[in-house]
Amino acid sequence: MSEQYGVDPQFLDALLERETARFERTHQRSKKLHERTEGSMPRGVPLHWMANWPTPHPVYLSGAEGAYLTDVDGKSYVDFCLGDTGAMFGHANPLVAEAVSRQVHAGTTTMLPTEDAAAVGEELSRRFGLPYWQLATSATDANRFAIRIARIATGRDKVLVFNGKYHGSVDETQVALQDGRMVPQPGVAPNAVDTDRTTRLVEFNDVDALEQALSERDVACVLAEPAMTNVGVVPAEPGYHDALREITRRTGTLLIIDETHTISTGPGGYTRAHGLQPDMFVLGKSIAGGIPAAVYGMTAEVAETFERYTAKDGHRISHAGFGGTLAGNALTLAALRTTLEEVMTEEAYARMSALAERFERGVTEVIGKHGLPWHSTRLGARVEYLFSARAPRDGGEAKRFRVPRLEAAIHLHLLNRGVLLTPFHNMALMCPATTESDVDRHTAAFAECVAELVS
Template sequence: MDTALPPVRPGIGVEEARIDALLRQERERYAASHPRSAELHARGRRAFLYGTPLHWMQLWPGDFPVYMAEASGARLRDVDGHDYVDLCLGDSGSMFGHSHPAIAAAVAAQAARGVTAMLPSETGLWVAEELQRRFALPYWQLATSATDANRFAIRLARMVTGRDKVLVFQGNYHGSVDETQVEFGPDGRMQPRTNVHPNGMDHQRTTRLVEFNDIDALERELAHGDVACVLTEPLMTNVGMVPSTPEYHVALRAATRRHGALLIIDETHTISTGPGGCTRAWNLEPDIFVLGKAIAGGIPCAVYGVTADLARRVWEVKPPVAQGGERRFIHSGFGGTLVGNQLSLAAVRATLEQVMTEANYAHMTELAGRLARHVEAEVARHRLPWHVTHIGARAEYMFTARPPRNGSQAKLGRHGALESLMHLYLLNRGVLITPFHNMVLVCPQATADDVDRHNRVFSECLDALCAEGLQ
């Protein structure tokens, strides 16, 4: 036994009092060093309904969010002049780096040549054909956000199956899609999420909820015969990362087919795994494939693709009133005048053609691995009961000894104060990570030095957390 090492630590492995003391220090340091952000936020509270343009922006640790000045590649500068290595990347929206030169040039050129005409263009056709090739699905449609793409995918599923319910997993996030805003209550029954107003939704009518990686529960819920679709990420990324296995996906696919439910795979985050997402890497067979956020380098856009079989079933469903004559009927309800605008399409084309390349993914994956290996070694050095999950360009450290199997386990492993402390500790030393949990993402422009900056500060943070005696 190596007596130089401290004993394995129980629970989260660090004293609550130390976390609280360090968090106080870091909050004070943050407030003192970000006066301009504080001033702008004070103004924002008088102008924005929830204090920031998007209410989530208030969830950054610290008493106010960082106000950004500019960003490029893997770097972001705030209004107080601090430079950060950005491993948050807009919670995946800028997965391929801020203002990637190829995307910025394509957008600038298109902005001068017409943005919105509600007409198709050859660029759009190029995009659809490239999506066909890359994701092996024959028919594609666009939306302005991943949330909308998921809504439209659910609409298609309901249309063709004639069923009402969407099956989702505990701890899921697929955007602000009303049907998905559910969780298990203390009595083990599905209830509206406590932090989301139910807004008149009757979730008992619209939704079934199951734990991830639990095929028996999935079978039981699908057996009711009222599920139009299962909506899932290949692995969960929004409640902490919850890995899955290829075997699980084989069983999930077989069960959905057997029970006549469609399978929607949402790769909005997991496209960080590789140029074809997990779908290509693991040979998944979704009926509908959804991708948003980074697909246009952060410009609003999302895409969804469907199988030939599903397309045929969609065409067979006649809307109550045909528009545009017998042969050209359309189904309304898939809204968005700005969908398929030329700016977004130019950005998608540049992203697919020049940025989502094998070479870029190899670089991103190598650097995310460098980060994960360091975190793993440091966690082991301090004998902390934590683990790190790494897949492709994404990694996450969580405060449990083993990766969670499902959303409930992941929630139990969360520790708000410790998460906030680590965020602020890194932020105060020039590293941004995702604000909601400790997820990091590496973009193509990041360097080994950028990752090593994270790694150095991470080590310092663990040393401070595990030092003997309170400071």
């Protein structure tokens, strides 16, 4: 490890041991709550991801506001995780809280639309360019429904995704490349779905592989993040999106762009910033201020197919496999409208992106000071640092650049000094409540950690 990543393994082991002991001393209340919850919930948490922090047990939350968290042991943190993007516009945003409180007292779910539906649809169309929209309760569901529409519209079964992608828990996407061959994603039951029949998998940025995979004209859709974000940021190479759009159109394949993470790029996402022209567009997590919500947009041509298959036939009703009882409920629409109109503003993004630039500068200066073969990449309000001298070209390369033990050491060191990154990788998000002093706090803690790892 020392030669390749610039870190002495002995220093790394010592830091992990020391920081783990420090965490255990200062988080006794969280430990007791975790032991209690283990009696009724697997891994002691309501969602197993919550147990994936690099700590002996999770931190149990007491409260969250703006860019800050407090745990049950009375420790405070500046939060750059922000619910793994779900709280990208800050915790307990007062505008969203007011809208939610008002709607709670007026009813939350009735299976009827509200005035907010018209405003939300119009704003989504204005912001992202596609004319027709539907709601779901999560981006996973939105992706699942988009794939279903694509199969109906094209008469094809297969979906193409990219190695290292993340589109939630959609069965067809739970695959990885191993020695050039598609296999079930590690940890996913191989009998969940016949992915050989349903899925094609290629590396991101590989135009030749994409061309070959779509050449048989049996793929219903390509489901893509415009820049990969779940294995460290993998930027699209110049011209790649032009090639992706040209090949999909030529082969009759629909293009679905999933911006659930890349909405960090700007108020219209990567799609508006770079002039993409998807057939469908998916966005979840952050768009309702922390209330579970997702949207999927579609062109007029796709919408015609959707309306035809979901229309009433006399008194016979067909949901055609789309939706869910709670999708589009009044509470979600109220939160979504407020977030879109009053929170996800040009001004908010300008502030968040400027803070992300400051964050990236701080990380780059620390890396340069110690001559480490690491790099950082910024995507609007999102910054990642990875243990390679350059950004990865594809998901397979990004996975090879990951060093889980080193990531754990950095995350734990920062957490013990009141700074939270996303536990799954070295990702930091800015929200409108983040300050320059918060960013500088990370830089100082990161510099102290790196100095201990290389000294």
